[in-house]
Amino acid sequence: MSLIPIILCGGAGSRLWPVSRESHPKPFIRLADGQSLLQKAFLRAAALDGVKQILTVTNRELFFKTEDEFREVNECGVATSFICEPFGRNTAAAVAAAALHIAKTSGPETVMLVLAADHLIADHDAFAEAVGKAQELAHQGKIVTFGIRPDSPQTGYGYIEAEGNTVLRFVEKPSLERAREYLASKRFLWNSGIFCFTAASILRELEQHCPEILGSTDACLRESRTSEGNGWSQVQLAPNSFGMVPENSIDYAVMEKCTQAAVVPCAIGWSDIGSWTALSELCRPDSHGNRVEGEALLHDVDNCYFVSRDRLIGAVGVENLIVIDTPDALLVANRDRAQDVKHIYSELKARGHDAHKMHRTVHRPWGTYTVLEEGPRFKIKRIEVKPGASLSLQMHHHRSEHWIVVSGMAKVVNGERELFVSTNESTYIPAGHKHRLENPGVVGLVMIEVQSGEYLGEDDIVRFEDVYGRA
Structure with a gap:
């Protein structure tokens, strides 16, 4: 059976502002090796056995940018196809559109591997092994999610209680005390947001649990325009009918209600890079715990993270700060409040300030x-x-x-x-x-x-x- 990775590429750009913006969300952020998170997701998917095509669901305003990112790294010549949304309707609609499209173009028994464009996975061999196990379960009609074995009591992730490959329940983001209990019990996994199933299986579950999402997405696809280029194809979802699709996540719409849910526990070096604190962990610290990307002169500084591509940063007598410098915006935040950067983004958007939407x-x-x-x-x-x-x-x-x-x-x-x-x-x-x-x-x-x-x-x-x- 063929395997088609589905990359979900979008986002508001709020959690890693000011480097990420609405027109330049997190998947397009370049890491120290010069590759973006989106390019890493593409290469990771293209390296899997049997992959000859990758389907990406993205906003139509990001299509050409996404195509450029893929062209830059697609040395193996994997075919690329796109479903372009006029605006976001959350992951249930994106998965429904992809499943309907795959069932029609490649067959209902095609296995779909749904990946987020902005995750980082360090252990590619372990990832490929986990995908192989997930495919076996998918062929049995299971709706498979990937559960990350936790190594710390994180409060920013959802959890899965599991026995082997059996999902017992999904749990919302916990308090710190409850997260510590989950870690000690060894029965809980982080919910990675990576899924695997056949097109037929997920369409069956969508029909059972959220028929209005499936029906309206199907109607939209029948009204949408398809075009082809050099090595790619594109479906432009019709704006009026797509606006009729209810907004919901695949987790709430299907996974938490599904009796056929299964999980593959894995340790793949996964991170969703959900904050500047998480991104800073990719940079090697100095003897004072400081991490610097760019040029900075530090005196009596501890446990700080500085990013500046264009200007020198000088810092004296500070600690536990995040300082992110871009040509048109500067972020200064306490490391313990990195998740609150989204409030600055929201206020900029409410004021209609261009800094929420685009760079210079x-x-x-x-x-x-x-x-x-x-x-x-x-x-x-x-x-x-x-x-x-x-x-x-x-x-x-x-x-x-x-x-x-x-x-x-x-x-x-x-x-x-x-x-x-x-x-x-x-x-x-x-x-x-x-x-x-x-x-x-x-x-x-x-x-x-x-x-x-x-x-x-x-x-x-x-x-x-x-x-x-x-x-």
């Missing part, structure tokens, strides 16, 4: 742009366009733009004219003019864009043609 450097299908400076009636960006890539044919109502090429060559549509702009040359785009920027070369195009006008928001854009389907 923003990824687009065609490349990136970085906001260098902005003020009343002006904004300056550094724009980099990939070789062969093109922005949409577009127009702005409220702003004009001045483009100066720094390196490479640009092919520009400016109103009725089409022209090439070389290094150290420029062109001016008046408000109301249709325009397009393209990189016709084989090296990256870098340019400076100076915007001026009464309104400079990113939503002041009318697309007429777009090779990425955004028009």
